[in-house]
Amino acid sequence: MQSGSVQTLKGDETVQVIVFNLGDERYGVDISQVREIIRPTQITRIPNAPDFVEGVINLRGQITTIINLRKRFGMEPKPIDNNTRIIVVEFENAVIGMMVDTVNEVKYLSVSDIEALPNIITAREEAKFLKGVGKLPDGLLIMIDLNKVLSEDEVERLK
């Protein structure tokens, strides 16, 4: 694992990526967009919220909306367990937490190693949140597009 990150460090322009899992797939999100990673705390459900919204938590006095990334991606939900983590991101002045199965590591990825997804994939409903694919020595990493995952327009559209 360690060697993997060192190897990719030599590229000209690199990004640091937080790698997390949903089911068997590995996903990545640019670390500059991530504020912190926390374990699930008591989540208050907000009735009538979109179904992928788990509720809100009190993150040191700040109300933080928690979304379930599995549900957001149209995957089967999974009960919270010891590995469950919440990736807290700042997006358009709002703080949002994304609940994921597990968070694995931080990797360096050369920008040139990130490829846009072929149209045939992005056109599919479940792939519309994806930004590209990162190539790592130990396999592929799907980069998610926070703009699409979190924007309200997208939510409006879903309704």
Next chain:
Amino acid sequence: MEGDMEEYKQEFIQEAREYLDLMNQNFIKLENGDLNAINEIFRVAHTIKGMAGFMGYKNLEELCHKLESAMGKVRDGEIEITSEIVDVMLKAVDAIEEMINKIEEEDSDDINVSDIISDLSEFMQEKKDKEQVREVDLSKESFGNANIRVDVYLSEDCIMKSVRAALVVENLSEVSEILAVIPDENDMEKEDFDGHFTVFIKAPDVSKIEDVMSKIAEVDRFEVSLLEEQKTEVKGEIEAGEVREGETEWDKAKEVKEEGRGKLLKKKDRKFESIRVNIAQLDTIMNLVGELVISKGRLLQIATEYDIPELKEAVSIMDKSITSLQDEIMQIRMVKVERVFNKFPRMVRDLARKLGKKVEFVMEGLDTELDRTVLDEISDPLIHLVRNAVDHGIESPEERKAAGKSEVGRIRLAAWREKNNIIIELEDDGRGLDVEKIKQKAVEKGIITPAEAESMSEDELKMLIFAPGFSTKDKATEISGRGVGMDVVKTTVEKLGGSVRISSKKGEGTKIRIHLPPTVAIIKSLLVKVGHETYAIPISSVIEALYVTEDNWKVIHGNPFLIVRGKLVPAFKLRDLFNVVDGKPEREVGIIVEREGERYALIADTIAEQQEIVIKPLTGYLAKIRGFSGVTILGDGRVVPILDISSLLGGDRLA
């Protein structure tokens, strides 16, 4: 100097905006025949000109100069006030505003105003032959009113003499009325300005002038001399003609200053009265107080849980301080409604002229205070309502005449405090609401069914104008059809915890009354339990709470009702509304709430307690969610949603 300029820029912009407001108001007064307004506009234009010159915005300075000269002519009676002239001058005011905006964004006042300047010149041109006379009049008047002469000699080594001179004049204007500066500002700009200039002022006290002068740097020496009170005949005439008197004039000048609050260059002793505070900082303080309230709740809980009397006592003392602190900050956040109301006279005037209507616009209770957040939120809806009153409410002069009314329509906007509410009322004597037409339209638009239309009371039908997608005018006009609808008015007010009521008589007019809470951030609430979940209900909407047993229920037409002292109250089970599946207790509680004058019962499991809570808004996905106005954090850190009665009950069943 550079750094100073940047520092002053923000203050300059803010002040210029305040002066613009003042200008707008006075133009409306002027058009309504209030000649005192001329002097104020003249003075304000002069002040902005001075500030612009000082800051180096030449374009702005020139435009203000033109406006000032034009006002001078109006003052001297050379130009008669007509709506056309006011139009041109208001355009100039708008251009000044545009420049200020541009200065804020790009630090440039580069806006093409040649049209306006030529229009202004045109009005002045008409009387060019009188130019000479005017100059004389002005100077006579200036010297006539002056009682003090200040001769200023700037230091030899003063680098920017003209700027320093402007500063001296500005400082003097804080304590006196400037009547003339010789040489004038334009001449000072010239290379050969030797640093000696004379200021003629009117002030009650020489010592104050000396005091101010002695504090200005780079002044080599100055001489303050008293002029003889010369009441010449010429001056007497001018005074009579313009309804001016020395003493009141001074007061007025002071008043203008006071309204402008902090000055570009502050007068020393006024610093103690008020300071400018960044709004964001005030919000932060408010949030911190909110956190304190939460922490206090937490401490109180611990004290109760572990039964520590000493801690309880300490908390209760702390509670007192926090409450005072909270009150104080609430007070600081209060602003007068005039901040928003002052835009309206100009707006009404422009609209009425555009639509060919005659409107008399009256405002009352301008110094009524509201929380800044509430006022900001309510601003757009009010604009919409006022526009609506002019556009839809007031009829054309012909129509009014035919109906036997005065040609001039009347719109009254009033604000006052009543118990714990702020009330804003907008009243017009226009055509009123046509209930039949509303009914027809609502059915056409599918807002209600024909059967519903027949069963609705007149008041209910009138409230339909606040329904989404409703507009009685066949065509959306440029004025009223601007996206913000009446429905937005209602939802905004209700979101703030207020209510809207409308009363209207066909042919006689419409009255819209808005009730608002003066503040929103911290409210008293009832915490109720539904299954394992806790919800907060604002106490302001709660009438009473009672236990509910099976006997209290009645189902009519599939809808549950609660019988409260023999009366049927529509009931909503929170358990069902929120899809709570936990076991239901044997005995539930009914919380009777009021919404738009109707009573409803919310059914919960138990009442946990009554508590002061801090509203935290929901953001992002949850911002527009129905049924909740936000959440709060309890003493133990739990997050609890706050019910918004109006949107919660605004569901399908009631529509």
